[in-house]
Amino acid sequence: MIFLYESLFVPIRDFFEAGGDVLFGILFVTILMWTLIIERIWFYYFVLPGRVKDIEGRWNARPDTFSWFARQVRQQMVSEIGVECRQYLQIIKALMAILPLLGLLGTVTGMISVFDVMAFAGTGNARLMAAGVSRATIPTMAGLVAALSGLYFTAWLEQKSNRAVAKVEDVLAHH
Numbered sequence: 073m074i075f076l077y078e079s080l081f082v083p084i085r086d087f088f089e090a091g092g093d094v095l096f097g098i099l100f101v102t103i104l105m106w107t108l109i110i111e112r113i114w115f116y117y118f119v120l121p122g123r124v125k126d127i128e129g130r131w132n133a134r135p136d137t138f139s140w141f142a143r144q145v146r147q148q149m150v151s152e153i154g155v156e157c158r159q160y161l162q163i164i165k166a167l168m169a170i171l172p173l174l175g176l177l178g179t180v181t182g183m184i185s186v187f188d189v190m191a192f193a194g195t196g197n198a199r200l201m202a203a204g205v206s207r208a209t210i211p212t213m214a215g216l217v218a219a220l221s222g223l224y225f226t227a228w229l230e231q232k233s234n235r236a237v238a239k240v241e242d243v244l245a246h247h
Contacts, residue, residue, distance in 0.1 A: 090203075091210035092185075094178035098171060098211060102218040105167040108160045109225050116232050120157070124240055127153065131244050146244050153240045157233035164226055171219035178211020 088095050127149045136142045186204030193200055 087210070090206045091214060092178055092181060092207040094174055094181060094211045095214055098174045098178070098214050098218055101167050101170055101174060102221075105164055105171070105218075105222050108164050108167070109222060109229070112160060112164075112229050113225075115156075115159075116229075116236065120153075120236055123153065123156065124236075124243065127240060128243050149244060150237060150241050154233075154237045157236045161226070161229060161233065164222065164229070168219045168222045168226060171215045171222075172212075173215070175212040175215020178215065179208045182206070182208025182211065 131137065131146065131149065134142060134145070137146075182204055184204075185207055186201055189197065189200040189204055
């Protein structure tokens with residue numbers, strides 16, 4: 073059990089110590105972003121099919137599907153699905169944009185610690201300066217990697233959303 077702790081948690085703890093407190097913000101934003109991404113994936117695969125069947129059933133139950141009013145009802149149904157499909161996508165994009173900025177904040181705070189070391193000990197103490205440099209580079213890397221991890225899935229979720237709305241339009245148009 074101790075080996076498991078040392079092999080898993082000690083390197084993570086060391087990483088967070090080397091990167092500084094900004095890494096906790098990056099971790100929080102990344103967890104929030106991925107929670108929303110997973111929620112969207114769950115929606116598309118498990119909730120949306122039932123919603124599409126429900127809307128199709130409501131449309132087929134209508135006695136009138138050709139009048140101007142029926143077309144407006146159809147457009148409202150498609151719009152409702154569109155809103156549901158695009159829910160949280162803008163928040164995910166905003167979180168993706170925040171992550172590199174948090175990395176930049178870590179860079180700035182790390183460089184401030186380098187300048188503090190230089191002011192206190194001069195430029196001769198490379199070991200103290202290296203700690204500040206790692207505090208400057210690790211958050212930048214972490215913010216960029218976290219943002220890039222969501223980039224593919226955000227594009228995929230947008231495509232999935234557009235396809236779902238087009239599918240509902242097609243299903244309701246052919247009835």
